[in-house]
Amino acid sequence: MMKMKNTLLTAQSVGTIHNKLAGSYVVRSFISTMSNTDNVNLFYPFKSKMQLYQWFVGFSDAESNFIIHRILDKKGNISKFSFMFNIELHIDDLHVLEFIKNKLEIGNIRVYKDKSIFTVSDKQGVYKLMSIFDEFNLNTTKRMDYLNFKEAFILYHERDSNVKVTESKELIGKILKYKNTMNTKRNLALLTPEDLESNINITSYWLLGFIEGDGSFFISRTDIEPVFYIELSEEQYPVLLKIKEYLENNLGFDKYSLYKLKSSSVISINKQKSRLGKPTVIFSIKNIFILNNYFIPFIENMVFISKKGKDFLYFKIICNAVYKGSHKLEYIRSLIIKLSYTMNNFRLSTNTKPVELLSEQEKDNIILAEATFEYLNDGRILDKKTNKPLASFRSCIYEVTLPSGEIVLVDTLKEALGMVNVSFRTLKKLLDEGQSVKLRSYEVKRVPIFLPLDKFKI
Incomplete structure (x- = not known):
């Protein structure tokens, strides 16, 4: 043995x-902690209005729509416009919409078959939404829809009281221009990468809301492999990249784990071609060490609403x-x-x-x-x-100290061998007997990664 x-x-x-x-x-x-505490803290289960609003904006990035409706008169001419913010969920998550309605004190909810729908269409309700989305940015390309929606809304509701919609072709034309460049009609080809990335600001509660809408906790049953992933249309690549950067910078990785993150695809973003629908991009974490020791502890410090x-x-x-x-x-x-x-x-x-x-x-x-x-x-x-x-199945990299004193990190034992010029069997045997090995003027150390730092003395 x-x-x-x-x-x-x-x-x-x-x-x-x-x-x-x-x-x-x-x-x-x-869901399980509804209690009298809700009457004490207006933002419960969040600790502040900021956390509540960040969660709501993240959830809106995943689930909401901004809609401008034309309303026609009997002659088929545009007589007025209506502006609607909409979130549609499965009936099982009706309580989420009730939570949003009660906390924001705006909107209405209706149930249709197996869907529950939250709608804000009144003037004051939309103004309140605008105050939230102006303070806390939408991070996906939905922000472009919001900006069009906002400009059209202000143009319509803050026009001179003497201007009648039916008599102003200029007003109608401007609002229709905003409407016709929203949602599926939006032409992202006209935007530069800088346009798409410049206003992205990931926070923990925005991310929680976004995960509640678009995140998936999946188990591959063939090999019992847990996977967390988010799949979006390909134009959302910039926001997934920012999510990746945010997690790398905020999950508490030590320098050795960060090296592995930067030199591998343990947190990956891959583009997926689609034969039928639009191409998509998938953010995923499959590494069990990252999931169990970093990602899950990070998420469980917050509260799911759905x-x-x-x-x-x-x-x-x-x-x-x-x-x-x-x-x-x-x-x-x-x-x-x-x-x-x-x-x-x-x-x-x-x-x-x-x-x-x-x-x-x-x-x-x-x-x-x-x-x-x-x-x-x-x-x-x-x-x-x-x-x-x-x-x-291991969770380590190798640290090699050169004769010059320079320290080099490598992923595999094979890479370390190329520097110290000894046999694989010799180096492996020595490392198995002790975490650090000195060979001539070199020192090789096997270093654990993706494991809680308080468990190790490196």
């Missing part, structure tokens, strides 16, 4: 993990199981697959496919499942069954 000389990491107690995971949705989801909070909870439970290697146990694997069939569209009231809900005991079985992985303090991962490191 191979003797491991690297110190094994101390894991959290099972009880702590269980309480943290099982209680997350109860503590962190707005039922996507339940998807997030189950995603978190599954990520933790995969991180521990519990998904390698056949019984746990089957429970994870079963749990995945209660997420996303499967949880909707309109879903017609059979859904078998997990009992609380089965969820606890996933949370409390035995770990089959043990993390070493140099970034390698030990298979507890064989007591050997996993060859294709």
Whole structure:
């Protein structure tokens, strides 16, 4: 049996993990925490108006529409215009629209079949929306729709009282010009990359709202691989790039993890060609270390308003199981697959496919499942069954100190070998016996990445 000389990491107690995971949705989801607190804090579950508005703008970037309607008289001539802000959701998220209506104190809600629709069309309501969107930018190309909508609205409602719509071809022409360059009629080819990127400002609560609208927590059932992704039309590439930059700069990565982020595609943005619809661009995180140790802790510090909070909870439970290697146990694997069939569209009231809900005991079985992985303090991962490191599953890079004192970071042991000129077997053996190796005038160190810094002494 191979003797491991690297110190094994101390894991959290099972009880702590269980309480943290099982209680997350109860503590962190707005759906489950409606209480008298709502009467004390006007912005609950947010702490301030700023957080509320940032969340709302992010959600609007994902789900809203700005619409200008022409209203015709009996002769078919334009007699007036109406201006409408609209959010349409599945009926299961009716409570989200009620939340928005109550917090902003504007708009109306109607239900049609399996849809719930929030609309703001009155003059004062639109003015309030404009005050929000002027202070907190929409980040997607929807901002262009808003700017057209705003200009047309002001032109119409703040015109001279003596100007009648039916008698002003100039007024009608200007408003129609704004209307005809919005939404699907918008010509983004006329905009430069600088135009699209200059006003993008990502914040944590904007991102939460945007994720509630367009984010997806997905589980690949073939290999039990959790994936977080956002798929948008290709013109939204700049905002996905800014989201990537924001996460890289705000999730607390150490310098070694940042090196790996910059030199790889562990957080990726890929363009997707479409044969039928428009081409899309996909932002995705598949790396289980980033998901479990950085992304999920970042998101769970905020509160979901929609039922996507339940998807997030189950995603978190599954990520933790995969991180521990519990998904390698056949019984746990089957429970994870079963749990995945209660997420996303499967949880909707309109879903017609059979859904078998997990009992609380089965969820606890996933949370409390035995770990089959043990993390070493140099970034390698030990298979507890064989007591050997996993060859294709590790979380480390290599730091090489040259004779000149210069420090070089490389992704693989093979790259380090090219610098120190020793055999692969020799260097690997020495590193396995100790985290740092000195060879002649070189020093090679195996460094862990994407793991919480408080677990390591590098």
